[in-house]
Amino acid sequence: METLFAVRMEYGVEMYYHQVIASKASPPSEAGRASDEKQARALLESSCLEGMYCNAVFREGSFEVENPEIITEYDYDGITGVQETSRYFVIFWNRSIMISIEKAGFYRGHMEEFAAFLWRKCGKKWQRSLQEHEN
């Protein structure tokens, strides 16, 4: 099946920070930023993935996320929610798994078209866009 979009990302503090703020019920605030960053650093450290790169490839029927140690193919029907932040699309796979797609990491397809594509695939599950209070 044809690859529609492809993204390359690094597991780092930024990725986990955006997962932390995406997982919260209320919008991020400047007051809570230090705490969110601390939580992100703790998650990154416990993940043992720091500095590793991964690729995400989106096709019509499914998408794949791959790094040197694991490749997973996901069915869009398994997505439970999508949250957009200023730098990432955060796909909620279940209560504890989030898949981050970095907006600046597209090397195939365009980010704007990807947003429309993701909306088409799971628009009902799109929660909200977190744009305010972020740097």
Next chain:
Amino acid sequence: MELLNEAYARYVVHHEVTEEKLVHLDSGVRKLGFRSGGRRIVTALAAAGAMALTAGYLLDGIMSAVLFFAGCMSLFWAALGLFSVFNAARNARKAIHIQYEKRKNEGNHAWEYRFFDDCYEVIGRFEKSRVQYRHIGRLIEISGMLALVEKGNLVRYFMKSDVTGGSGDELAAFLEQKSGLKLQYVRVRGR
């Protein structure tokens, strides 16, 4: 992603998620977490409290009162720590029950694990993965349940009794050899 030929799998596990297994896994993970830090804190507080109370009993005057008060506070915090651990476990069981009831109609409870010489595959209703053994961060046995904690803190788990192609202990030894990790043991009640 094309799956590998199942015929080449050394071990295959058919795993069905149940609420009982989720509670069992949660109990084991909590006990492991408590063992690694909380137990030391609670023990230290209890010991300090006991020593302060004893010293307070043996001494006279203001020192006695101060030490007696400090001892009581220390024991109070130790008891509070233990209570919060039990309370958290009870709340977790409730949360697991609610989540399990909410999601049991999604039809996403059947998983298959296939262990090959170079990697293992995990097959669920909405996802399939091929994982290198070096991606495993921790290997844990929780009273008859094997838990593979992958990097990224994703936990794969199944009962040793569900292993085919060999025994659960043989698979555990295979995983130790392939991952280079030592199996950690945690005993929990219930299974």
